[in-house]
Amino acid sequence: MKFGPLVFLAAFLGLSASWYGLVLTPQVQLGRATQETNSVVKTELYPVGRPGLAREGLEVYRANGCAYCHSQQVEQKGTLIDVVLTEVGTNSMNVANALNEAHVGDGKFNGPSVGAGLPKPVLKGATIENASVLANVLKKAGATAELHLVPTGSDIERGWGMRRSVAQDFISDATVMPGSLRVGPDLANVGARLPDLNWQLVHLFNPAAVTKGSPMPPYRFLFERRKIGKQPSPDALKLMGEFAPAAGYEIVPKPEAKALAAYLISLRSDVPLYEAPLTPPPAPAAATNAPAK
Amino acid sequence: MNATSTTSSASDSISIAEIDASCRVPLFTLFVSAAAWLVMASVFGLLASLKFHSPSFLSDCACLTYGRVHPVAVNALLYGFAVQAGLGVSLWIIARLGETRVVQPWLIAAGSKLWNLGLTVGVIGILAGDSTGFENLEIPRYGVVFLFLGYLVIAFPTLVTFHNRKERALGPSQWFLLAALFWFPWIYFTANYLLLSHTPVRGVTQPIVAWWYSGNLNLVWLGLVGLAVIFYFIQQLMNRPLYSRQLALLTFWTIILFASWSGIPQSAPVPAWIPSISTVATILTIVTVLSVMMNVCKTCGRGCSQTENPTPGKFIAFGSMAFAIAWLMNVLSAVPGVSSVTNLTWFGVAQWQLNVFGFFGMAMFGAIYHIVPQVTGMEWPCAKSVRRHYWLAALGIILIALPLAIGGLVQGFRWANVNVSNVDVAKSALMFLGVSTLGEVLILVGNLMLLGNLIGLSVRYYKIHFVPVYKDATAELKPAEVKP
Numbered sequence: 001m002k003f004g005p006l007v008f009l010a011a012f013l014g015l016s017a018s019w020y021g022l023v024l025t026p027q028v029q030l031g032r033a034t035q036e037t038n039s040v041v042k043t044e045l046y047p048v049g050r051p052g053l054a055r056e057g058l059e060v061y062r063a064n065g066c067a068y069c070h071s072q073q074v075e076q077k078g079t080l081i082d083v084v085l086t087e088v089g090t091n092s093m094n095v096a097n098a099l100n101e102a103h104v105g106d107g108k109f110n111g112p113s114v115g116a117g118l119p120k121p122v123l124k125g126a127t128i129e130n131a132s133v134l135a136n137v138l139k140k141a142g143a144t145a146e147l148h149l150v151p152t153g154s155d156i157e158r159g160w161g162m163r164r165s166v167a168q169d170f171i172s173d174a175t176v177m178p179g180s181l182r183v184g185p186d187l188a189n190v191g192a193r194l195p196d197l198n199w200q201l202v203h204l205f206n207p208a209a210v211t212k213g214s215p216m217p218p219y220r221f222l223f224e225r226r227k228i229g230k231q232p233s234p235d236a237l238k239l240m241g242e243f244a245p246a247a248g249y250e251i252v253p254k255p256e257a258k259a260l261a262a263y264l265i266s267l268r269s270d271v272p273l274y275e276a277p278l279t280p281p282p283a284p285a286a287a288t289n290a291p292a293k
Numbered sequence: 294m295n296a297t298s299t300t301s302s303a304s305d306s307i308s309i310a311e312i313d314a315s316c317r318v319p320l321f322t323l324f325v326s327a328a329a330w331l332v333m334a335s336v337f338g339l340l341a342s343l344k345f346h347s348p349s350f351l352s353d354c355a356c357l358t359y360g361r362v363h364p365v366a367v368n369a370l371l372y373g374f375a376v377q378a379g380l381g382v383s384l385w386i387i388a389r390l391g392e393t394r395v396v397q398p399w400l401i402a403a404g405s406k407l408w409n410l411g412l413t414v415g416v417i418g419i420l421a422g423d424s425t426g427f428e429n430l431e432i433p434r435y436g437v438v439f440l441f442l443g444y445l446v447i448a449f450p451t452l453v454t455f456h457n458r459k460e461r462a463l464g465p466s467q468w469f470l471l472a473a474l475f476w477f478p479w480i481y482f483t484a485n486y487l488l489l490s491h492t493p494v495r496g497v498t499q500p501i502v503a504w505w506y507s508g509n510l511n512l513v514w515l516g517l518v519g520l521a522v523i524f525y526f527i528q529q530l531m532n533r534p535l536y537s538r539q540l541a542l543l544t545f546w547t548i549i550l551f552a553s554w555s556g557i558p559q560s561a562p563v564p565a566w567i568p569s570i571s572t573v574a575t576i577l578t579i580v581t582v583l584s585v586m587m588n589v590c591k592t593c594g595r596g597c598s599q600t601e602n603p604t605p606g607k608f609i610a611f612g613s614m615a616f617a618i619a620w621l622m623n624v625l626s627a628v629p630g631v632s633s634v635t636n637l638t639w640f641g642v643a644q645w646q647l648n649v650f651g652f653f654g655m656a657m658f659g660a661i662y663h664i665v666p667q668v669t670g671m672e673w674p675c676a677k678s679v680r681r682h683y684w685l686a687a688l689g690i691i692l693i694a695l696p697l698a699i700g701g702l703v704q705g706f707r708w709a710n711v712n713v714s715n716v717d718v719a720k721s722a723l724m725f726l727g728v729s730t731l732g733e734v735l736i737l738v739g740n741l742m743l744l745g746n747l748i749g750l751s752v753r754y755y756k757i758h759f760v761p762v763y764k765d766a767t768a769e770l771k772p773a774e775v776k777p
Contacts, residue, residue, distance in 0.1 A: 003463065004455065004471060011472035014549030015479055015509075021554060022505040023483065026567060027498050063422035065360020071637050075560045154709040165562035171496040175426040178500050178562060182637045182708060183722070185715045207348075213716050215723065217348040221355045 033171045039272045040280060046271045049172040050263070057263025060256045062175050064219070071179030072188045072267070076164030077153035079277070081131035083123040088115035089142035098141040102134050125150070148279035159193060160186040162270040163278045169269035184216055192268035200261040201253050202237055209243040222257035225249055307392060307459075313668040315394040316385050319401035319447075320668055321751065323381030324661055326409050328744040330373020331654075333416075335737040337366035342730040345723060356420040364424055364431040365416050370649060371429060371510065372412050372440065376477070377405065378657040379518040383470045384451050385664050386525050390467055391458025397450040404446030411439025427488055427503040429510060434489045441481060448474055465541035469521035472549060473514055480509045497563050508556025508571075511648060512578070512623070516548050516616075519653040520585060522660050523613050527592050529663075530606045536591035544584045551577040555623070559632050575627035582620045589613050604679050608659030611687055615651030619644055622698070634709065639722055640701025647694040650736070655686060658743065665750060671757075674749035678742040685739030692732030700725025 038044040050058070061067070083104075088095050093111035100109055104123045122145070123134055131147050138145040151163045165188050170176045194200065199210060205223050207214035223237070228250050235258075236250040245251050253261070272278045341363040344350050351357040388395050395401070415436025418424070424431040432440065452474060455467075463471075484506035487494050494502060528535055535541060554574030561568050602610065622644040626635040635641065662679050666672055673679055700722045707718045 003461070007463065007468045007471045008475060010468075010546070011475050011549060014472075014546075014553055015476060017550065018505065018509070018553035019479075019483065021570065022557070022567065023487070023502055026501045026563070027487075027494055029564060030496055030498050031494055033496055062426035063361075063424060064355070064358055065364060065424060067426065067428075068360050068363050073560050073562045073637075075633075075636075077633075154711055157711040158708075158715075167497040167563055169562060173496070176497055176499045177426050178497070180428055180558075180637065180641060181639070182704075184719055211716060213720070215345070215348050215716070215719050217344060217350075217352040217359060219358070220353050 030167050033167065035171075036168055036273060039274050039277055044271070046273065047169065047172050047269075050266045053259050053262040054266035055174065055263075056255075057259035057261070057266075058174060060222075060260040061263055062177065066187075067177035067179040068181065069179075069183035069216075070185065070187045071182050072186065073165045073178045074155045074161035074163070074186060074188045074269075075153050076151045076156060076276075078151075080125040080150050080152055081123075081128055082121045082148040082150055082279075083126065083131050083134050083138075084119050084146045084148055085114075085122045085138065085143060086119040086146055087144040088118070089144065091142050094141040095138065095143040098137045098143075102137055104134060119146070121148075125152075146279075149277050151276075151278050155186060158185070161189040161192075162280075163272070163276045165269055166273060166276045168273055168275070187264065187267055188269055190267045191265040192270055195265055197261055197265060198238055200264050201257060202239060202243075204257055204260065205237060205239075205251060205253075206243055209239065219257070222254055222260065224252045224254055226252060307394060309389075310670075312388050312392070312394055313670075315398055316388055316664075317668045318398045319395065319405065320381050320385060320664065322402040322405045323377045323384075323447075324665065325744075325747050325751065326405060327374045327378040327381065327657075328661075328740070328747050330369045330377070330409075330412070331740045332737070332744050334366050334369035334374060335733060335740050337362050337369060339730070339733045339737055341366055342726065342733045345726040346730065355422065361420050361422070361424065364419050364428075367429065368412070368416060368419065368431055372415075372432070373409075375515060375649060375653055375657070376444075377408065378661065379473075379515070379653070380405075380447050380451070382522055382657060382660040382664065383474065383518060384454070385660075385668070386466055386521065387451060387455050387458075387470060390460065390464060390525075391455060392460055393454060393457045395450070396453045396457060401447050401450050404443050404448075404450075406443075407439055407446055408443030411436045411441075411443055414439065425489060427484075427499065429507045430484055430488060430503055434485075437481075437485045437489065441478070441485070444478055444481070448478065465535060465538060465545070466521040466525040468542075468545055469517040469524070472545070473517035473521070476509070476517065477514055480506050480514070497561075500561070501557065501563060501567065504556045504558075504561070509553055511645065512552040512555060512620075513548055515649065515653045516552060516581070516620075517545075519612065519616065519656045520544065520548075522656045523585075523589070523609055523616070526606070526609045526656075526659060526663065527589060527613075530602070530609070531593055533592065536588050540584045540588045544581055544588070547578060547581040547584065551575070552581065555627070558636050559627075559629065560636050572627045572629070572632075576624055578620060579624045582617050582624070585613070586617055604683055605659040605663040607683050608655045608662065608686075611683075612652050612654075612656035612659065615647055615655060615690070619648035619652050622647065634705035635701055636705070638701035638705045638708070639697040639725065640705065643694045643697035643701060646697070647690065650686075651690040651694060655690075658682065658686065661743070661747075665747070669750060669754050671750060671754060673746050674753060675742075675746055678746055682739040682742045682746075685735045685742070689732045689735035689739060692735065693729045696725040696728040696732075 035045040035047065038046050092115050096109040096111045096114040099114065099122060123131060135145045135147060155161060156163070169188070203210050204219045206218045207216040225245060226249065228248055232250055233252050235252050237253065239245065239251065272280060340351070340357070341359055344359045384395060384401065412432070415432030418433040418436055419431050423433040425433055455471060484502055487502050488499060493499065524535055524541065551574045555571055555578060557563070557568045557571035559568045559572060625631050626640060626644065704718060704722050707713045707721050
């Protein structure tokens with residue numbers, strides 16, 4: 001390469017190749033993505049888009065750089081299958097024998113008790129091959145079994161999500177911030193995990209008040225400490241013990257804090273999709289105020 | 294052909310001193326602003342680092358929260374220091390190798406002012422909460438416009454200077470610098486246009502574009518300019534040509550073909566082919582590392598240890614080693630088994646710091662310490678502090694990169710262990726962050742020495758060259774000189 005134009009051409013070629021591969025092609029593939037149907041409940045569309053206040057909250061999240069310490073991407077190592085027995089059918093002896101021959105589980109199955117406590121999993125964390133073999137055996141014995149898809153991985157075991165994050169989760173957001181560092185926990189499903197608005201607000205005001213020893217900085221500038229007027233503000237934070245403000249004072253969230261909390265609560269991506277399948281639990285787990293461990 | 298022959302006959306009259314003199318104004322503007330931003334970057338980096346020791350430190354002021362201070366430090370380092378120092382050193386190497394004067398030096402200085410204006414506006418914007426939310430691209434739209442124009446105003450005269458060269462055949466350093474000169478505006482315009490225009494791309498295409506840009510800036514642009522500087526100075530210091538042009542060509546092609554595809558993490562919530570292809574490309578950059586190492590080692594040969602290496606050479610040597618380690622870390626963290634541990638941990642931060650400061654920054658320091666005395670014809674006001682800066686910077690970056698890399702591994706393993714609570718994982722990195730804060734302090738002190746030396750030199754230069762002229766011009770006329 002002795003001449004300038006040659007260097008220019010080389011650079012042009014190299015850059016165009018990477019631009020074509022990592023800018024143009026993803027845009028062609030994903031740029032016009034629209035809502036997709038829930039792969040289990042076919043009538044539901046996903047994602048539904050965030051409420052207005054949560055959209056404003058996204059701007060607060062962006063302005064204060066929350067993404068430098070919190071990711072929004074759940075990783076998944078793989079998918080395992082649970083075989084769940086739903087109906088025993090007419091011949092419970094046959095079913096118990098079939099299960100015993102298949103050598104699943106530790107205990108022995110016997111005719112009368114095999115039908116107790118249905119639906120119940122008879123095989124957990126199996127590969128698709130083993131699970132389908134067992135399902136066929138059970139079918140021949142006259143029972144009905146369901147295969148449940150269970151995504152696995154440490155992120156999912158930590159309760160950060162039920163499945164991996166996919167492109168579909170983000171199509172309604174103005175700014176997508178998947179993050180690059182996990183100083184603190186992942187937030188892709190914080191709304192499903194910690195749906196209590198007051199918990200979120202208290203946590204923003206003073207993280208240590210709800211998560212002991214939390215190294216997260218307090219965001220007190222999103223709140224206002226003021227004298228209680230004729231009657232206390234309905235928005236005032238419910239703070240306990242040592243974290244409560246002095247008598248006669250109350251801590252009231254500013255609009256930014258309310259928006260940010262609304263955004264955090266809106267963060268949930270646990271809908272089963274074609275590209276990220278899972279079997280949702282039969283009844284949604286009761287919402288708790290308990291902090292993540 | 295006629296034009297070439299006429300210019301080559303004129304080339305005899307251009308001495309090295311003349312070339313250096315033509316560089317003086319733009320280089321001073323670029324280097325002093327680069328050093329000032331470098332100090333800014335380390336002050337904000339130190340602030341950000343201190344926040345891990347006490348979460349409530351300066352947390353009551355919105356503009357001093359970690360989420361604003363940290364991007365300011367990153368942007369000041371990348372755009373304030375790295376790009377400006379890189380452009381300055383490129384300009385000098387292009388003029389020297391081309392044996393030609395810099396075209397429109399004042400225009401380049403003005404471009405630097407425009408660039409600094411854009412960056413200042415952008416940094417204030419980030420502190421005020423206007424960050425765009427995309428890493429390495431946080432500067433809001435109103436700052437980007439100035440930055441982009443500033444770059445064009447600097448790059449165009451540089452390109453004309455390149456075109457005016459007397460020696461037509463190009464060496465490896467020149468391929469790298471020319472490609473880098475084109476590369477930056479392309480990626481910068483593409484990324485900012487796609488992310489910040491009125492109709493930006495949607496969904497995860499946004500982070501894909503941002504990752505693509507970051508990979509191209511941190512690996513390709515910094516790699517091209519940093520290696521050009523290393524190759525140039527190794528030839529100068531060893532007083533012999535580069536061991537192999539073919540190897541340098543291999544380095545060049547692997548950077549522009551492979552490094553430009555890297556940067557998309559495997560955990561990214563995008564279709565699997567994108568991180569897969571990016572992983573393969575990143576692993577292939579090992580060829581870049583090997584070709585550079587072989588070229589550098591073979592060029593230095595055995596003579597390296599026998600001669601006393603001047604301080605600028607020490608910076609260059611450290612830079613080449615940091616290049617190899619940082620790029621190997623990048624390759625390693627793309628390998629599937631390793632990436633599941635290192636991804637989203639401090640390991641990536643360690644790699645980034647080592648690449649930007651350890652490799653690129655050190656190469657630039659070496660170049661600046663070599664170039665400035667040449668273009669001014671003056672020695673550094675404090676020669677001792679050049680050596681001290683080397684030790685502070687070297688120790689500082691080791692104290693940042695090493696603990697963070699180990700801390701990242703610890704953190705990665707602990708995130709993967711479900712029995713360790715979130716708070717405990719977050720706290721496990723604190724000890725390593727504590728050591729890195731010490732590194733930040735050392736680097737800050739070293740950076741202050743660079744800035745002090747540059748300012749001291751400017752003041753002395755001003756005293757020698759301008760004060761007498763000014764005195765002459767303003768001196769009262771003696772009666773004898775006044776003609777009736």
